[in-house]
Amino acid sequence: MKDFIEGIVAPIDRDNIDTDQIIPTEYLKSIKKFGYEDYLFDGWRYKDQGRLGMKKGERKINHEFILNNSPYDESKVLLTRDNFGCGSSREHAVWALRDFGIEVVLASSFGDIFYNNCFKNGVLPLKLKKTEIEKLFSLSTDSPVSISVNIKDKVILFKDKLSIDFDLDNNLAERIIYGLDEIDITLKDSELIKKFEEHRKENNPWIFE
Amino acid sequence: MGYTIYDKLWNEHLIRSYDDGDSLIYIDRHFLHEVTSPQAFEGLKKKSLKPWRINANIATPDHNVPTTRDNKFSIESIEDNISKLQVVELDKNCNDFGIKQFNINSNNQGIVHVIGPELGLTLPGMSIVCGDSHTSTHGAFGCLAMGIGTSEVEHVLATQSLKVRKLKNMRINFEGSIQEGVSSKDIILYLIRTIGTAGGTGYAVEFAGSYIRNISMEARMTICNMSIEAGAKVGLVSVDDKTIEYVKKHSSLESNLINDAIKKWKNLTTDKEAMFDKEIDIDVSKINPQVSWGTSPEMVIDFNEKIPSSSIFSAEKRKSLDLAKNYMGLSDNQELSDLDFDKVFIGSCTNSRIEDLREAAEVLKGQKVSENIQEAIVVPGSGMVKEQAEKEGIHKIFIDAGFQWRAPGCSMCLGMNPDQLSPYERCASTSNRNFEGRQGNLGRTHLMSPKMAALTAINGRIVKEI
Numbered sequence: 250m251k252d253f254i255e256g257i258v259a260p261i262d263r264d265n266i267d268t269d270q271i272i273p274t275e276y277l278k279s280i281k282k283f284g285y286e287d288y289l290f291d292g293w294r295y296k297d298q299g300r301l302g303m304k305k306g307e308r309k310i311n312h313e314f315i316l317n318n319s320p321y322d323e324s325k326v327l328l329t330r331d332n333f334g335c336g337s338s339r340e341h342a343v344w345a346l347r348d349f350g351i352e353v354v355l356a357s358s359f360g361d362i363f364y365n366n367c368f369k370n371g372v373l374p375l376k377l378k379k380t381e382i383e384k385l386f387s388l389s390t391d392s393p394v395s396i397s398v399n400i401k402d403k404v405i406l407f408k409d410k411l412s413i414d415f416d417l418d419n420n421l422a423e424r425i426i427y428g429l430d431e432i433d434i435t436l437k438d439s440e441l442i443k444k445f446e447e448h449r450k451e452n453n454p455w456i457f458e
Numbered sequence: 459m460g461y462t463i464y465d466k467l468w469n470e471h472l473i474r475s476y477d478d479g480d481s482l483i484y485i486d487r488h489f490l491h492e493v494t495s496p497q498a499f500e501g502l503k504k505k506s507l508k509p510w511r512i513n514a515n516i517a518t519p520d521h522n523v524p525t526t527r528d529n530k531f532s533i534e535s536i537e538d539n540i541s542k543l544q545v546v547e548l549d550k551n552c553n554d555f556g557i558k559q560f561n562i563n564s565n566n567q568g569i570v571h572v573i574g575p576e577l578g579l580t581l582p583g584m585s586i587v588c589g590d591s592h593t594s595t596h597g598a599f600g601c602l603a604m605g606i607g608t609s610e611v612e613h614v615l616a617t618q619s620l621k622v623r624k625l626k627n628m629r630i631n632f633e634g635s636i637q638e639g640v641s642s643k644d645i646i647l648y649l650i651r652t653i654g655t656a657g658g659t660g661y662a663v664e665f666a667g668s669y670i671r672n673i674s675m676e677a678r679m680t681i682c683n684m685s686i687e688a689g690a691k692v693g694l695v696s697v698d699d700k701t702i703e704y705v706k707k708h709s710s711l712e713s714n715l716i717n718d719a720i721k722k723w724k725n726l727t728t729d730k731e732a733m734f735d736k737e738i739d740i741d742v743s744k745i746n747p748q749v750s751w752g753t754s755p756e757m758v759i760d761f762n763e764k765i766p767s768s769s770i771f772s773a774e775k776r777k778s779l780d781l782a783k784n785y786m787g788l789s790d791n792q793e794l795s796d797l798d799f800d801k802v803f804i805g806s807c808t809n810s811r812i813e814d815l816r817e818a819a820e821v822l823k824g825q826k827v828s829e830n831i832q833e834a835i836v837v838p839g840s841g842m843v844k845e846q847a848e849k850e851g852i853h854k855i856f857i858d859a860g861f862q863w864r865a866p867g868c869s870m871c872l873g874m875n876p877d878q879l880s881p882y883e884r885c886a887s888t889s890n891r892n893f894e895g896r897q898g899n900l901g902r903t904h905l906m907s908p909k910m911a912a913l914t915a916i917n918g919r920i921v922k923e924i
Contacts, residue, residue: 420478
């Protein structure tokens with residue numbers, strides 16, 4: 250069960266960060282679901298061009314990039330701006346965030362497909378108001394801060410300086426808290442799907458040719 | 459009260475709704491390719507599950523395949539071992555589960571969003587998903603089509619259904635006639651420039667208006683294809699005679715069946731009284747050829763405009779503009795026509811159909827690619843497009859001009875195969891994304907229509923006049 254997340258905020262002050270930036274195409278050649286931690290934000294994190302299979306130790310590190318510096322290399326919360334995760338549907342983007350250790354992404358909006366993909370992998374994308382995002386940037390930009398995210402009570406806290414209530418549907422919250430397997434849940438409706446399918450076949454036989 | 463086409467498609471596929479606002483919808487067609495499917499098949503095997511309805515699934519390798527291959531090519535000939543593994547894995551999974559695959563040697567292999575419609579596998583009224591964001595392309599046929607993630611690919615394989623939330627309705631009315639030299643690519647780029655890359659987020663977008671009614675199915679596909687670049691995972695066009703004519707030509711269904719189907723398909727239009735959550739009117743007669751200058755598909759200007767000066771934008775916007783200029787090697791107020799290009803790519807699921815190739819070939823007839831261009835490639839979207847182009851002699855025009863005539867695949871749109879930009883190379887590309895590193899590490903992409911790409915190939919630069 251995961252209903253409380255506490256960690257250092259890594260601010261990346263850019264909007265429209267697309268999934269090609271979160272993980273470049275080269276690493277989509279993997280057939281595995283794990284092992285993407287060293288490729289997160291690859292184009293910004295390193296000064297050389299990587300290949301699938303290369304480890305962080307073999308690369309030329311860009312020390313100006315926030316996630317390469319302590320304590321941000323252990324951040325659990327990513328803070329960014331508008332339209333995070335736009336572009337390609339690659340779930341590898343979420344796998345890379347997850348494998349790096351990011352558990353929460355705070356942004357003013359998200360790409361639709363990325364947003365859905367997050368909940369399948371225990372990464373919590375939280376849509377906040379622009380003013381709240383701005384406040385979080387001003388708090389976390391100069392020195393590292395650690396915030397807590399209480400998923401049950403739907404509130405973000407930073408000491409006595411900040412308290413932000415967020416909206417999150419209960420079913421989405423539960424997916425993060427309990428990590429439920431959606432296929433198992435849907436298969437409980439097998440009979441319903443079968444019936445629907447038979448009916449559809451009767452009325453639209455050309456689809457089933 | 460009337461219904462939008464999206465409402466109709468939604469109701470037609472709704473299996474059940476849950477208390478929390480989610481719904482379960484039935485999936486008619488599932489396209490698979492080698493990049494976003496291996497983890498889904500692995501998950502299926504781990505759970506000892508089988509695909510729910512085998513013949514709903516159609517697979518083809520497109521992202522990793524080398525485009526320099528010939529008839530004798532086999533999977534083993536792929537030089538990049540990691541790419542090869544992915545193609546091998548798709549082959550294995552399709553064989554293990556009995557899924558129909560157009561493999562690397564098939565004449566019908568091609569970019570999944572190009573082969574679906576041309577093989578009659580995309581039919582009006584279908585719900586269609588694929589682990590690829592450009593699945594919105596199929597919306598041109600009045601389909602409920604959207605891109606999904608790999609977990610959802612697994613879910614669809616296992617349950618023939620998808621858990622989603624209903625989107626809001628938006629309609630874009632494109633009215634008027636376009637100017638000479640303008641194509642559907644310019645229209646969609648103009649829209650993205652206008653509403654931004656998040657403008658359609660949360661919406662199913664219907665493209666309507668006299669312009670849409672007048673254009674071909676190929677042009678409609680180009681527009682629906684890039685609805686995701688405007689943030690909308692679903693893009694749609696209501697069914698009309700053009701849709702039905704295209705499907706009749708490409709489908710192998712028996713005539714009785716197709717006649718029954720047509721009766722139903724004719725209802726796949728938005729009702730007159732239907733209400734939209736948002737509606738935008740655009741006069742297409744004022745639109746010029748569009749070219750992207752930056753690193754987001756909303757960073758687009760007219761072909762004869764200057765790079766926008768950052769100072770006129772808000773501090774928040776200025777930052778992304780400056781980052782983009784820096785990446786693209788540009789300065790304020792520079793003319794697009796001052797930039798020297800290194801490569802030209804005509805292809806991708808946006809612009810690799812026969813009509814696109816004809817458009818480019820018309821410009822290239824009797825012309826030569828500029829000496830300053832190091833490489834110009836044409837990658838037809840499918841085996842069928844390639845064959846048709848060769849029948850028409852279009853390939854000869856490209857080859858005579860100095861283009862390389864390649865085999866079908868996604869190619870340099872994202873460079874998973876060897877077709878890539880080297881650092882700092884500038885490319886005129888008919889693809890859909892100009893993100894940093896999209897066509898190769900540190901490569902610089904300018905999105906444009908096939909016609910503009912062909913003109914850029916001849917001149918080595920963006921032309922000032924057309």
